[in-house]
Amino acid sequence: MRLSGRGVRCVRGGRDVFSDLDFEASAGEALAIIGANGSGKTSLLRMIAGLLAIAEGSIGLEGGEAELTLPEQAHYLGHRDALKPALSVIENLAFWRDFLGGEPSDSRESLSAVGLDHAVDLPAAYLSAGQRRRLSIARLLTVRRPVWLLDEPTNALDVAGQSMFARLMGDHLKGGGLIVAATHAPLGIAARELRIGSVS
Amino acid sequence: MTALAALIRRDIKIALRVGGGALIGVLFFLTVVVLMPFAVGPDLALLTRLGPAILWLGALLASLLTLDRLFTADHDDGSLDLIVMGRTPLELACAAKALAHWLAAGLPLVIATPVLGLLLNLDALSTSAVALTLLAGTPALTFTGMIGAALAVTLHRGGLLLAVLVLPLSIPVLIFGVAASQAAISGLSFGAPFSILCALSLISFVIGPFAAAASLRHGLD
Numbered sequence: 450m451r452l453s454g455r456g457v458r459c460v461r462g463g464r465d466v467f468s469d470l471d472f473e474a475s476a477g478e479a480l481a482i483i484g485a486n487g488s489g490k491t492s493l494l495r496m497i498a499g500l501l502a503i504a505e506g507s508i509g510l511e512g513g514e515a516e517l518t519l520p521e522q523a524h525y526l527g528h529r530d531a532l533k534p535a536l537s538v539i540e541n542l543a544f545w546r547d548f549l550g551g552e553p554s555d556s557r558e559s560l561s562a563v564g565l566d567h568a569v570d571l572p573a574a575y576l577s578a579g580q581r582r583r584l585s586i587a588r589l590l591t592v593r594r595p596v597w598l599l600d601e602p603t604n605a606l607d608v609a610g611q612s613m614f615a616r617l618m619g620d621h622l623k624g625g626g627l628i629v630a631a632t633h634a635p636l637g638i639a640a641r642e643l644r645i646g647s648v649s
Numbered sequence: 650m651t652a653l654a655a656l657i658r659r660d661i662k663i664a665l666r667v668g669g670g671a672l673i674g675v676l677f678f679l680t681v682v683v684l685m686p687f688a689v690g691p692d693l694a695l696l697t698r699l700g701p702a703i704l705w706l707g708a709l710l711a712s713l714l715t716l717d718r719l720f721t722a723d724h725d726d727g728s729l730d731l732i733v734m735g736r737t738p739l740e741l742a743c744a745a746k747a748l749a750h751w752l753a754a755g756l757p758l759v760i761a762t763p764v765l766g767l768l769l770n771l772d773a774l775s776t777s778a779v780a781l782t783l784l785a786g787t788p789a790l791t792f793t794g795m796i797g798a799a800l801a802v803t804l805h806r807g808g809l810l811l812a813v814l815v816l817p818l819s820i821p822v823l824i825f826g827v828a829a830s831q832a833a834i835s836g837l838s839f840g841a842p843f844s845i846l847c848a849l850s851l852i853s854f855v856i857g858p859f860a861a862a863a864s865l866r867h868g869l870d
Contacts, residue, residue, distance in 0.1 A: 500730055500869050520734040529727025535666040536659070547655030550736055 450476040450513055450595060452497070452627055456506035459492045466492055467645050468505070476512075476595070479618065479628040479640035488646025490631035491528075494598045497629060498525045513595060523596035524589045528604075530581045531588075534574035538565060541573050542587055549592040559590040564613065578605040586614060589621075597621060599630040603637075611637060652737040653745040660749035663722075670718055671753040674711040678758050681707040682765040693770045700769035701779050701830035707765075708758045708783055709790060709823055715754045716794040717811045719746060720802040720865065729802070729865070739865060744858040747795045755787040778833035782846060786826040789850040792857035793818040799861035803868050822849050 451473065458468035466489035474480040482490045495501040497508055499520035510519040532541050542556045560566050563583040568576070576584065582605045589597060597618075603611050615637030618628055622638070630636055664671035685703050686696055723729040732742050759780055766776030797814035804810060829842035 495730075498730070498734055500733065517736070521736045523734065525730060525734060527727050527730060529725070529730075531727040531731050533659070533663055533726070533728070535663045535669060540659075540662070544655055544659045545731070548652045548659075548735060548737070549731070550652055 450625070450627060451511045452509075452519075452596060452629070453511070454497075454506065454508040457493070457496065457503060457508060458505035459489050459496065459501075460504040461489075461492060470506070470645060472643050474627055474629060474641070476625045476627055477622050479622060479630065479636065479638055480643050481636055481640040482629065482631040482643050482645060483633075484644060484646040490645065491600055493645065494525070494527075494600050494629065494631055497596075498523055498598050500525070510596065519596070522594055523598050524592075524594045525598045525600075526585055526589065526602055527600045530585045532573045532576075532581055532584060534572065537570050537572050538576070538584055539569045541584060542591055545588045546591045549588075549594075556587075556591050559587040560584075562590055562613075562617065563587045564610070579607055579610060582606055583610060586617065590617065595626050597626060597628045597630075599628065599632075601632060601634075602630055603632070603634050652735065653741060656732075656737075656742060656745045657749040657752075660746055661753050664749070664753035669753075670715055671757065674715040674754045675757045675761055677714050678707045678711040678761060679765065681710065682768060686768060696770045697775070700766065700771045700775065701782075701834065702827050703769060704762060704765060704779050705783070705786075705823055705827050705830070708762075708787060709819055711758055712755060712787060712790045712794060713812045713815070713819075716750070716791070716798050716815075717801065719750055719795060719798040720861075721798075724802050730869075733865065733869065739862040740858040743795060743799070743861040743865070744792075744854070747791050747857060747861075750795075751788055751791040755791050758787060759783045775830070775834045778839070779830045782826045782829045782833075782843065785843065785850060786822050786846050789822045789846075789853040790819055792850075792853035793822070795857050796860045796864065799864040800868070802865065818853075822846065825849065 453473045455471055457470040459466040472480065482493060484490050492501055496503050510522065513522050539556060546556055560569060563586050565580060565583050565587065603614060606614060618638050622628060663669050682703060689696060720729060733739055762780040762783055763776050766779065794815045797811040800814055801811045825842045825846040829839060829846055832842055833839045
């Protein structure tokens with residue numbers, strides 16, 4: 450399985466953010482997108498996720514499931530947590546497990562993997578920023594998707610949370626997964642760097 | 650199917666919990682109808698004649714009031730991104746969301762109608778005629794309103810814009826809803842306007858989800 454982009458150009462609000470960008474990542478490999486604020490890291494992730502139009506060039510996944518598109522085989526972990534404050538932790542997770550489909554695994558197991566097993570029935574409104582992030586990470590575990598698109602995934606996580614997430618990312622890569630992450634902080638796993646924007 | 654059932658269950662659950670907004674529509678409907686006799690005065694014959702129109706107007710405004718939450722809540726917390734990326738066709742997801750919205754916010758309006766009919770001096774037959782036309786017509790308001798909600802999703806405070814956008818689409822529903830109720834009350838042919846009302850609902854079931862999905866895809870940013 451290989452994710453690749455050829456001659457990708459990003460235009461936001463009539464302004465070129467980046468152009469002629471080539472990248473490539475194979476199964477078991479992590480790609481860290483590095484660049485200054487406003488260099489288009491999030492835009493690139495959203496283009497891969499099919500949430501933003503690609504102005505020029507192409508992004509494709511080879512060797513995935515033939516009848517599914519790239520966004521359908523990807524998890525997107527963005528700045529916003531996609532959590533409903535009125536629902537409990539387990540209800541939030543169970544919804545995404547049922548909605549996203551695929552091969553679901555046990556929600557409670559995913560919650561204990563991210564260290565939230567003590568807060569199963571707590572409404573998501575009472576979670577701290579770090580706990581919300583952990584719950585979003587549990588979503589990646591509860592439904593298996595080969596491609597993980599992560600936008601500043603370690604934001605708000607404490608030191609223990611960061612090493613926990615590094616271990617989970619390592620497991621995902623070992624299982625033949627693929628990670629593209631936009632980040633300023635080190636991810637804690639071996640990753641190929643992709644620099645975008647003007648080199649400073 | 651599991652995905653759609655999960656989406657409907659979740660939306661209804663959120664709407665019914667504290668701050669969910671399912672009750673806002675009914676309370677607004679109640680306020681409009683309760684105030685009307687005070688504004689019109691104690692002329693019972695006039696109230697009876699205006700009754701169906703007042704109930705329909707109240708229901709229309711109440712459904713516009715709650716519709717702007719249909720997609721903005723999901724857009725603001727990032728859920729909409731995941732729904733768009735998901736394996737469920739966006740058209741079906743939109744239809745499921747509209748159905749959930751109607752069950753949580755539209756159906757209570759129909760249920761409240763018999764009680765509010767009393768305040769407008771409507772007899773049992775007239776009240777049930779209005780309730781029946783609302784049952785057939787409010788889904789059309791939800792499904793056409795969904796198009797406006799999808800267009801206004803990226804705008805903050807798009808609620809008023811939504812009302813203006815879907816106004817031309819809700820006018821036919823209002824006309825035939827009130828016409829069918831009046832026909833039933835005055836003993837004229839009920840069938841023709843009621844059939845057209847049902848047809849408007851069926852058309853909106855087909856067009857609404859596709860138009861909403863198209864504008865959501867286009868509006869993504």
